[in-house]
Amino acid sequence: MEFVKLVTDPIVSKVFELLVEPTLRQIKYVFNYSDNIHNLEEEVGKLTDKKQRVEHAVEEVKRNPVEEVEADVQRWLTNVNNVIEDAGKILLRHEDKAKKRCFMGLCPNLIRRHQISRKASKALPIVVGAREEGNFEKVSHRITPQGIGAVKGFEAFESRTSAAVEITNALKDADVNLIGVYGMGGVGKTTLVKQIAEQARENGIVKLVVIATVTHNPDLKTVQQQIADWLDYKFDVESVEVRAARLSERIKREQKILIILDDIWAAIKLEEVGIPYGPDHKGSKILMTSRNQSVFFEMGVQKDVSLEVLQRQEAWNLFEKIVGDLKDSNLRPIAIKVAKRCAGLPILIVPVATGLKNKEIFKWNDALEQLKKFDGKGHEERVYSALELSYNFLRDEERSLFRLLGQLAPHVVVIGDLLKYSIGLGLFNQRTTLQATRDRLLKVISDLKMSCLLLEGDNHEQVKIHDVVRSFATSIASKHHHVFTAACQTELEEWPNKDFFEQCTSIS
Structure with missing residues (x-):
C-alpha cells in the first residue's frame, strides 16, 4: 500500500515518467535486439520485392510509346532506394557487430547492440510505410500525342517556300478554318502539310495535331477511328451518326487543334465525320490535301494553295543528293536526262535515284531508254514508267x-x-x-x-x-x-x- 501511494504521488509519478520510463525503453533496445533486426530484415525484403514488381511494370510502360509513368511512381522509386539504402547500413552494422565482441570476444558489445537496435526500431515503420505507399492501382497513364513528330524525307525547297508561308498564315488567321492544298499525285502535298503542322505546333500556333487519310473511297468509320486514335478516345457504339456526335464533343475540348484530312478525292461533309469548325468550334483548324481543286470549292474551303512540281534545279539537286556526287563522272549527262524525265515529282525522283545508285552505266542507259518511251505521254503513263523502272530493280x-x-x-x-x-x-x-x-x-x-x-x-x-x-x-x-x-x-x-x-x- 505504501508503494502504491508512493507511485501515485504526483511528484514521484513525474520522476518515474522522466527518468524510469526512458531508462526502461533504452534497456528494451538491448533485450529486443534480435527481434528488431529480424523484423527490419523481413520488411526490407518485402519492400525490395515490391520495388522490383513496380520497376518491372515501369519498364513495360517505357516500351509503350503511348503510355507515361505517373510522377508519384517515379518519386516513390527514388524514395524507396533511399529507404532501402539507409536500412541496409543498419543491417551492415549488425553484421559487423557480430564480429566485434568485448571482453576478448566472450560477450556482446552492449553499447553497439543498443545503438543498432534503436536505429532498427526507428527504421522499421519507415520501411513498412514505404511498402504500403507502393500499392499503386496503375503505374502509368495513356498520353495523347501532341504532334506527328519529325517528318522523314522533307526537303526545304525554295519553290515550296511561298506555299508554306500561305498555309502558315492561314493557320494563324482566326477567321480561316478550312485550308486546302492541291496538286498532282506524288508532288509532295502530304510531306509538306505534315512539316508545316509540326512547325505550327512547335511555334504554339496549334497545340494538338491529328491526321486521317480519306482516300478515293472514303469510309466514315475509318476516318472517325483514325482521329479518335490520336485523341485516345474509345468509341462504344457502331452508329456513324452517334460516333460523329461524340467525336465532335471530344474535339471541342481542345482549344487549338489542327486536323489534317489527307488525300480527299471527293467532297465530304465534315459534320457527318464529327469534325466541328467555324462558329461550332473556333478552336479547330482543318487542313486538307487533294488532287482536285474543285473538291475544295464544294466544301467551302476559305483558303486553297497550289503545290507545283519541283523546279528543274531542285529536282536535280534531290536526285544527285541520293545517287551521290556526279560532277566528275561520265554518268552525269545520263543522270541529268533521267532526272528530267521524273517530271519534278519527288515520288518518282526518290525511288528512281535510289534504284540507280551505284549501278553500272549500261543500266543507266537502259533506264533512260525505258523512260524515253513515254515522252509526250500523259502524267499517269510517265509516272508508271518511272515506278516500273524501280520495280524492275x-x-x-x-x-x-x-x-x-x-x-x-x-x-x-x-x-x-x-x-x-x-x-x-x-x-x-x-x-x-x-x-x-x-x-x-x-x-x-x-x-x-x-x-x-x-x-x-x-x-x-x-x-x-x-x-x-x-x-x-x-x-x-x-x-x-x-x-x-x-x-x-x-x-x-x-x-x-x-x-x-x-x-x-x-x-x-
Whole structure:
C-alpha cells in the first residue's frame, strides 16, 4: 500500500515518467535486439520485392510509346532506394557487430547492440510505410500525342517556300478554318502539310495535331477511328451518326487543334465525320490535301494553295543528293536526262535515284531508254514508267510482296495481315517456322523501304504505301499476274465471265 501511494504521488509519478520510463525503453533496445533486426530484415525484403514488381511494370510502360509513368511512381522509386539504402547500413552494422565482441570476444558489445537496435526500431515503420505507399492501382497513364513528330524525307525547297508561308498564315488567321492544298499525285502535298503542322505546333500556333487519310473511297468509320486514335478516345457504339456526335464533343475540348484530312478525292461533309469548325468550334483548324481543286470549292474551303512540281534545279539537286556526287563522272549527262524525265515529282525522283545508285552505266542507259518511251505521254503513263523502272530493280521476293501490297486496303497495311497472306500465298515457302517467316517478311519490308517504295507506319506493327505507288502496284498485279482487284463497295456494271476468272491467279 505504501508503494502504491508512493507511485501515485504526483511528484514521484513525474520522476518515474522522466527518468524510469526512458531508462526502461533504452534497456528494451538491448533485450529486443534480435527481434528488431529480424523484423527490419523481413520488411526490407518485402519492400525490395515490391520495388522490383513496380520497376518491372515501369519498364513495360517505357516500351509503350503511348503510355507515361505517373510522377508519384517515379518519386516513390527514388524514395524507396533511399529507404532501402539507409536500412541496409543498419543491417551492415549488425553484421559487423557480430564480429566485434568485448571482453576478448566472450560477450556482446552492449553499447553497439543498443545503438543498432534503436536505429532498427526507428527504421522499421519507415520501411513498412514505404511498402504500403507502393500499392499503386496503375503505374502509368495513356498520353495523347501532341504532334506527328519529325517528318522523314522533307526537303526545304525554295519553290515550296511561298506555299508554306500561305498555309502558315492561314493557320494563324482566326477567321480561316478550312485550308486546302492541291496538286498532282506524288508532288509532295502530304510531306509538306505534315512539316508545316509540326512547325505550327512547335511555334504554339496549334497545340494538338491529328491526321486521317480519306482516300478515293472514303469510309466514315475509318476516318472517325483514325482521329479518335490520336485523341485516345474509345468509341462504344457502331452508329456513324452517334460516333460523329461524340467525336465532335471530344474535339471541342481542345482549344487549338489542327486536323489534317489527307488525300480527299471527293467532297465530304465534315459534320457527318464529327469534325466541328467555324462558329461550332473556333478552336479547330482543318487542313486538307487533294488532287482536285474543285473538291475544295464544294466544301467551302476559305483558303486553297497550289503545290507545283519541283523546279528543274531542285529536282536535280534531290536526285544527285541520293545517287551521290556526279560532277566528275561520265554518268552525269545520263543522270541529268533521267532526272528530267521524273517530271519534278519527288515520288518518282526518290525511288528512281535510289534504284540507280551505284549501278553500272549500261543500266543507266537502259533506264533512260525505258523512260524515253513515254515522252509526250500523259502524267499517269510517265509516272508508271518511272515506278516500273524501280520495280524492275527488285528481287523476286520483294516483287511478290510489292504486288500483294497493291491488293490490300490503301495507305496503311498491318504487318500481321501481310504475314497471314504471305503464308497463305506461299511467298516464303523455304522458311520452316512461323518466326522464320516473320523475320523474312520484315527483311523484305525493310528492303522495300530502302527502295523508297514503302513508307514507315505510325508504329512498328504497320507500314504505309503512297497512293500513287499502290495504284501502280495494283496495275502490275493485274496486268502481269492476272489479279482481279476491286475496291470495297465498288459496284460492277457487269460480273466478269467464267473464262475471265479462270485466267485469274487471285481475286482481291
